Amino acid sequence: MDRMFRVLGFFTLAIGLMAFAGDLTEMALLFFLQTAFFVILGYMKFTERIYILLFWAYMFVTFTGFSYWTIFQMGLPL
Template sequence: MDRMFRVLGFFTLAIGLMAFAGGLTEMALLFFLQTAFFVILGYMKFTEKTYVLLFWAYMILTFTGFSYWTIFQMGLPL
């Protein structure tokens, strides 16, 4: 399971590099932070249950933040 977090780190790094190349600096920095987070977690040797719980916590936090941003900061089109 620890390898999966390293794979997530690789993909977030790829997305961050593409965002940086496209001039989306804020998005690139966000994905670089996620890359560091995933790679560090990938080398911590937690149990499989801990990794699953960390992934669920990450997904809840991400979807809550994304929903908040799209509804309250961007506004709903009328």
């Protein structure tokens, strides 16, 4: 399971590099932070249960933040 977090780190790094090349600096920095988070978690040797709980917590925070941003920061079209 720890390898999966390293794979997630690889893909977030690729997305961050593409965002940086596309001049989307804020998005690139966000994905670089996620890359560091995933790579560090990938080398911590937790149990499979902890990795699953961490992934669910990450998904909860991500979807909550995305929903908040799209509803309150972007505004609803009227």
